[in-house]
Amino acid sequence: MTDTIKFFLDGAEVEAHPGETIWQVANRNGTEIPHLCYSPKPGYRPDGNCRACMVEIEGERVLAASCIRKPAPGMKVNSASERAESSRRLVFELLAADQPDRIVAHDPDSRFWNWAERVEVTDSRFPALARPSKVADFSHPAMAVQLDACIHCTLCVRACREVQVNDVIGMAARGHLEKIVFDFDDPMGGSTCVACGECVQACPTGALMPATQVDEAGIFANAPDRKVDSVCPYCGVGCQLTYEIKDDRIVAVEGRDGPSNRNRLCVKGRFGFDYVHHADRLTVPLVRREGVSKHDVDIDPLNPWTHFREASWEEALDRAAGGLKRIRDERGGGALAGFGSAKGSNEEAYLFQKLVRTGFGTNNVDHCTRLCHASSVAALMEGVGSAAVSAPFMAAEDADVIVVIGANPTENHPVAATFFKNAVKRGARLVVMDPRGTVLMRHATDMLQFKPGRDVAMLNAMLHTIIEEELYDRQYVQAHTEEFEALVANVRDYPPEKMAEICGIPAEKLREVARLYARAEAAIIFWGMGVSQHIHGTDNARCLIALSLVTGQVGRPGTGLHPLRGQNNVQGASDAGLIPMFFPDYKPVDSPEVRAFYEDLWGAPLDPKRGLTVVEIMDAVHEGDIRGMYIMGENPAMSDPDVSHAREALAMLEHLVVQDIFLTETAKYADVVLPASAWPEKDGTVTNTNRQVQMGRRALPLPGKARQDLDLIVEIAKRLGLDWTYAHPREVFAEMTKAMPSLANITWERVARESSVTYPVASPDEPGADIVFTEGFPTPSGRARFVPAKLVAPAEEPDADYPMVLSTGRQLEHWHTGSMTRRASVLDDLEPEAVAYLSARDLERHGFRSGEKIRVATRRGSIELKARVDGAIPPGLIFIPFAYAEAAANILTNPQLDPFGKIPEFKYCAARLEHAYEPAREAAE
Numbered sequence: 001m002t003d004t005i006k007f008f009l010d011g012a013e014v015e016a017h018p019g020e021t022i023w024q025v026a027n028r029n030g031t032e033i034p035h036l037c038y039s040p041k042p043g044y045r046p047d048g049n050c051r052a053c054m055v056e057i058e059g060e061r062v063l064a065a066s067c068i069r070k071p072a073p074g075m076k077v078n079s080a081s082e083r084a085e086s087s088r089r090l091v092f093e094l095l096a097a098d099q100p101d102r103i104v105a106h107d108p109d110s111r112f113w114n115w116a117e118r119v120e121v122t123d124s125r126f127p128a129l130a131r132p133s134k135v136a137d138f139s140h141p142a143m144a145v146q147l148d149a150c151i152h153c154t155l156c157v158r159a160c161r162e163v164q165v166n167d168v169i170g171m172a173a174r175g176h177l178e179k180i181v182f183d184f185d186d187p188m189g190g191s192t193c194v195a196c197g198e199c200v201q202a203c204p205t206g207a208l209m210p211a212t213q214v215d216e217a218g219i220f221a222n223a224p225d226r227k228v229d230s231v232c233p234y235c236g237v238g239c240q241l242t243y244e245i246k247d248d249r250i251v252a253v254e255g256r257d258g259p260s261n262r263n264r265l266c267v268k269g270r271f272g273f274d275y276v277h278h279a280d281r282l283t284v285p286l287v288r289r290e291g292v293s294k295h296d297v298d299i300d301p302l303n304p305w306t307h308f309r310e311a312s313w314e315e316a317l318d319r320a321a322g323g324l325k326r327i328r329d330e331r332g333g334g335a336l337a338g339f340g341s342a343k344g345s346n347e348e349a350y351l352f353q354k355l356v357r358t359g360f361g362t363n364n365v366d367h368c369t370r371l372c373h374a375s376s377v378a379a380l381m382e383g384v385g386s387a388a389v390s391a392p393f394m395a396a397e398d399a400d401v402i403v404v405i406g407a408n409p410t411e412n413h414p415v416a417a418t419f420f421k422n423a424v425k426r427g428a429r430l431v432v433m434d435p436r437g438t439v440l441m442r443h444a445t446d447m448l449q450f451k452p453g454r455d456v457a458m459l460n461a462m463l464h465t466i467i468e469e470e471l472y473d474r475q476y477v478q479a480h481t482e483e484f485e486a487l488v489a490n491v492r493d494y495p496p497e498k499m500a501e502i503c504g505i506p507a508e509k510l511r512e513v514a515r516l517y518a519r520a521e522a523a524i525i526f527w528g529m530g531v532s533q534h535i536h537g538t539d540n541a542r543c544l545i546a547l548s549l550v551t552g553q554v555g556r557p558g559t560g561l562h563p564l565r566g567q568n569n570v571q572g573a574s575d576a577g578l579i580p581m582f583f584p585d586y587k588p589v590d591s592p593e594v595r596a597f598y599e600d601l602w603g604a605p606l607d608p609k610r611g612l613t614v615v616e617i618m619d620a621v622h623e624g625d626i627r628g629m630y631i632m633g634e635n636p637a638m639s640d641p642d643v644s645h646a647r648e649a650l651a652m653l654e655h656l657v658v659q660d661i662f663l664t665e666t667a668k669y670a671d672v673v674l675p676a677s678a679w680p681e682k683d684g685t686v687t688n689t690n691r692q693v694q695m696g697r698r699a700l701p702l703p704g705k706a707r708q709d710l711d712l713i714v715e716i717a718k719r720l721g722l723d724w725t726y727a728h729p730r731e732v733f734a735e736m737t738k739a740m741p742s743l744a745n746i747t748w749e750r751v752a753r754e755s756s757v758t759y760p761v762a763s764p765d766e767p768g769a770d771i772v773f774t775e776g777f778p779t780p781s782g783r784a785r786f787v788p789a790k791l792v793a794p795a796e797e798p799d800a801d802y803p804m805v806l807s808t809g810r811q812l813e814h815w816h817t818g819s820m821t822r823r824a825s826v827l828d829d830l831e832p833e834a835v836a837y838l839s840a841r842d843l844e845r846h847g848f849r850s851g852e853k854i855r856v857a858t859r860r861g862s863i864e865l866k867a868r869v870d871g872a873i874p875p876g877l878i879f880i881p882f883a884y885a886e887a888a889a890n891i892l893t894n895p896q897l898d899p900f901g902k903i904p905e906f907k908y909c910a911a912r913l914e915h916a917y918e919p920a921r922e923a924a925e
């Protein structure tokens, strides 16, 4: 800290760190200075426009805005002089003149009114200015805009343009007509706003408010009676948030300063919370009525009584466990399987796999990671000995080159994407590689819109360039890797000039991007499902790993390999052992020493064979090998590939127990349905994509007779003969730390205290290691291994019958199978219908109009949904999100698996477009 300076604040000598403003130093020293246009939150640039923070500086004629003014050595600042105070009071008085009175304020608890009260301004001597008449804009389902309270402080503009980088809000006009506008002065609901709500969180006056907190007249409503700190239940970013609660209902959500979100949230985290209060919530245990077929499962969640009847907890649990026990005792544990959940806590995931392993007696336990990053995990384990990210996504802040491949973070990891966009503003190069144009493309410095399924061709061409042009890091390769020669020999066959045609990117561009990445001081790679969900997904990831190793772009700040993890707890659930080939911490089940350790810890004999994976389990049901299943917090009837086949399997099961918060498409096939706890109803830890273990806290009571997921797992375990006594997740966490070296130096209390602890962590009082592989790799040799990849074509190529390529994935507003988000009012309002995204050319060629209902068919089946033209989709490609039960994308998808990761090819199959079935037309024929 050589650059600290000393100056005087209100007579006392204080120290300023480099770059600090007077306001920040004062604040750090406990001197509060009013502020309106200034937000002390990270990411907000001070603007100094509102004058609410004026201070007097000795020897200066005019007062200074303390939020923007930096102190000089020896400067004498007076924050409480009569002149400063009366000037600030005047500012508040002038602003109050133009505000609705506090009793009818949109937000009487706003920063503006709280500060006005503290500087003793309650009303104003000044007349109000003539205001434009149209001030209220309630066009957006999530946010209320009432510009009569706007003070033109531009915080919302900075929130939108500089923090979240969505570029929707701007300032228009001049003088007293000046106002904030959305796009070209559109209603907010009709603008390109993505509803992250950053502007609402930033607004100091209540001009922008969550719609849940204003009544029809625009006046404040639903003041919370309590607040609970937790973590977002949606994606792997793991944003920390605060639930604001009134009468045991969430009324609003605010972002907290967590290490992965710095107060930011996205539309789902901020406005997608009311699924927990939806009328469809399961509130009583259900058992299937005697003799009701599982093959006809069109059940209304609000009226399930045709198929199910209510049962007492005793009966439901006895039946649930009894059916599993009978199958185990008659046929052995191998006839059972369990799907655990990546939407629950670490403690639940750990107990679930322990139940399957010690209670069922099988390793047939898996979860959605199989459909997700299983191939990335296979490649990372084989190449670098660890499947977690090598650096958090915040490392983008230190990178010169950021590569995003096969991921659509503005929709799927929106808060992480804000940091990528921030990095571009700072001057980093952003390389986006995706067959489909994404929103991130607008921010990309280099866009490689290559042919779907051709990643290996593109990446091998880059590796070829790096080796041929000797751009690789010879020293790094020598010191830290093995089997380099195998890579060199392999990529010889893949020069850019030859690969250009295959991947659709000109050779010179391939070379240019290869040089850019290799020569960067610090380059980092982020990837997603576009890489992993292919029959060659493991090969795709191998190439990315090779790129980073060959150039030494790993283990330093701003470098690394980061598979963006999807579910809020998929990292934690995988770590906890919800995987058929691994015990907790990726310890192989087929190693006798490992097994002995766990048999000792758990006091039970363990199955020495690897278990079956998600898709294999469904196949085994068809074969008659698996007869009973326990599914907690997964919806395979929607999320598995070739879902007709999966649904048949579910119907064939002799015994199916489903534990969920809704009567999902999967639950409809159940023999017993156990109503469980939603995320805001439970205590537990979760691990995000950055390896940060975070604390979720119970904010709400359980609805009806619903019970905690953890308790239900324990109840089933007891009925299978296990002597479990866990009464609180804290006890489970304590046991996990014994089974999992990765959790060394982390305790429940520590996570509760610090909110977030990154693993691995070297001691109880040090922060965890954000960056790993700084000195070698956790492999037997300490070296990372190159694994060459050959070109493998997608399993099903377009042909004369099915001439197009179908790709599936996600939308910003919806979560996977829609069970939660289609029951979240704002989200459902924003995206209410199933859509297929097409290029204008394909639409025209088929004679469709945008918005028209069309049919998409593959060899597995067909669905009908609305066509939506998307300029970023190349001709020949159809993109369908899989959130809509009425047009389930997985009726279409191909279940062919990658041989290593066992992940299905969700991103590529042959399809064709047809006219929708129209009864009227058929009748006329």
Ligand SMILES: Nc1nc2c(c(=O)[nH]1)N[C@H]1C(S)=C(S)[C@@H](COP(=O)(O)OP(=O)(O)OC[C@H]3O[C@@H](n4cnc5c(=O)[nH]c(N)nc54)[C@H](O)[C@@H]3O)O[C@H]1N2
Pocket (backbone or CB within 6 Å): 235, 236, 372, 373, 405, 406, 407, 408, 409, 411, 412, 413, 433, 434, 435, 436, 438, 451, 452, 453, 454, 455, 527, 528, 529, 530, 531, 565, 566, 567, 807, 808, 809, 810, 811, 812, 813, 814, 815, 816, 817, 907
């Ligand atoms: N809103 C929302 N957010 C989510 C989720 C959600 O359901 N909704 N789910 C979460 C989960 S579990 C996950 S795993 C993540 C997934 O997050 P992403 O990985 O971003 O998800 P996808 O939309 O499936 O696909 C990513 C990209 O892959 C591209 N792609 C398609 N084919 C190919 C190809 O052959 N090669 C390459 N390189 N790219 C291709 C697609 O065009 C798409 O832009 O999102 C998480 N976040």
Ligand SMILES: Nc1nc2c(c(=O)[nH]1)N[C@H]1C(S)=C(S)[C@@H](COP(=O)(O)OP(=O)(O)OC[C@H]3O[C@@H](n4cnc5c(=O)[nH]c(N)nc54)[C@H](O)[C@@H]3O)O[C@H]1N2
Pocket (backbone or CB within 6 Å): 341, 343, 344, 368, 369, 371, 372, 373, 529, 533, 566, 567, 632, 633, 634, 635, 636, 638, 639, 640, 641, 659, 660, 661, 662, 664, 676, 677, 678, 679, 709, 808, 809, 810, 815, 816, 817, 818, 819, 820, 882, 889, 890, 893, 906
């Ligand atoms: N076509 C296609 N299919 C795909 C993909 C794709 O890109 N394309 N992506 C795949 C990927 S990456 C993934 S991760 C999977 C996701 O597949 P799933 O995990 O099956 O999908 P979700 O909808 O997230 O299912 C979560 C379930 O948990 C329930 N739930 C939520 N919170 C709780 C809780 O606290 N307790 C309990 N007991 N239940 C809870 C929800 O109601 C829901 O039924 O889908 C895969 N399927």
Ligand SMILES: [Mo]
Pocket (backbone or CB within 6 Å): 368, 371, 372, 373, 566, 567
């Ligand atoms: Mo996922």
